[in-house]
Amino acid sequence: AQKVTQAQTEISVVEKEDVTLDCVYETRDTTYYLFWYKQPPSGELVFLIRRNSFDEQNEISGRYSWNFQKSTSSFNFTITASQVVDSAVYFCALSDFSSGSARQLTFGSGTQLTVLP
Amino acid sequence: EAGVAQSPRYKIIEKRQSVAFWCNPISGHATLYWYQQILGQGPKLLIQFQNNGVVDDSQLPKDRFSAERLKGVDSTLKIQPAKLEDSAVYLCASSFDGRGNSPLHFGNGTRLTVT
Numbered sequence: 383a384q385k386v387t388q389a390q391t392e393i394s395v396v397e398k399e400d401v402t403l404d405c406v407y408e409t410r411d412t413t414y415y416l417f418w419y420k421q422p423p424s425g426e427l428v429f430l431i432r433r434n435s436f437d438e439q440n441e442i443s444g445r446y447s448w449n450f451q452k453s454t455s456s457f458n459f460t461i462t463a464s465q466v467v468d469s470a471v472y473f474c475a476l477s478d479f480s481s482g483s484a485r486q487l488t489f490g491s492g493t494q495l496t497v498l499p
Numbered sequence: 500e501a502g503v504a505q506s507p508r509y510k511i512i513e514k515r516q517s518v519a520f521w522c523n524p525i526s527g528h529a530t531l532y533w534y535q536q537i538l539g540q541g542p543k544l545l546i547q548f549q550n551n552g553v554v555d556d557s558q559l560p561k562d563r564f565s566a567e568r569l570k571g572v573d574s575t576l577k578i579q580p581a582k583l584e585d586s587a588v589y590l591c592a593s594s595f596d597g598r599g600n601s602p603l604h605f606g607n608g609t610r611l612t613v614t
Contacts, residue, residue: 417589419605424607425588425608427592429602429604487532487548490541492541
């Protein structure tokens with residue numbers, strides 16, 4: 383089973399629309415961390431946010447907001463009033479001990495967001 | 500602060516040839532990672548170093564891939580011999596520590612094409 387599932391492969395919206403990117407994760411650890419990264423066409427992965435498993439408060443940063451729900455193992459990402467510059471691939475990632483003795487960061491398959499002018 | 504540096508940016512080789520990639524992490528970052536990103540997929544961890552020791556190399560194809568971080572700073576990833584399925588972007592990342600809560604900072608990657 384996939385540890386991090388991003389069911390939406392591609393999403394297209396028109397500028398100024400709101401868009402939510404879904405992320406569902408799976409882990410047996412009680413302490414874990416969740417991340418979102420952005421990968422623009424240039425290719426570099428850019429860190430957006432980190433949450434730990436004990437902090438279920440939603441977070442807002444400008445036009446970005448994150449909804450962490452432990453009960454459904456989801457960590458969704460919403461962009462409000464999307465802009466063309468938001469076009470990128472967005473990755474959700476989980477840091478846990480997986481099957482080894484070291485924490486490992488596992489990425490989902492990503493969601494390609496295209497914002498049309 | 501300077502980011503994670505990687506070279507070369509692009510590399511094209513024929514199958515069965517060898518290739519090496521270089522990474523210089525952010526100064527002071529103890530943990531260094533090599534990820535492989537195949538087109539259309541998320542990055543997959545190949546190897547993780549803590550200083551100059553290997554923490555996790557469970558997903559590294561050791562029959563053809565090798566990596567080292569001799570002085571606990573720069574790192575080199577080598578593929579010998581390359582296969583067609585090795586075509587991917589190889590991303591290096593570093594973090595302040597390896598406890599899992601520190602964000603990873605990624606380089607621009609090396610795009611490898613094996614023909």
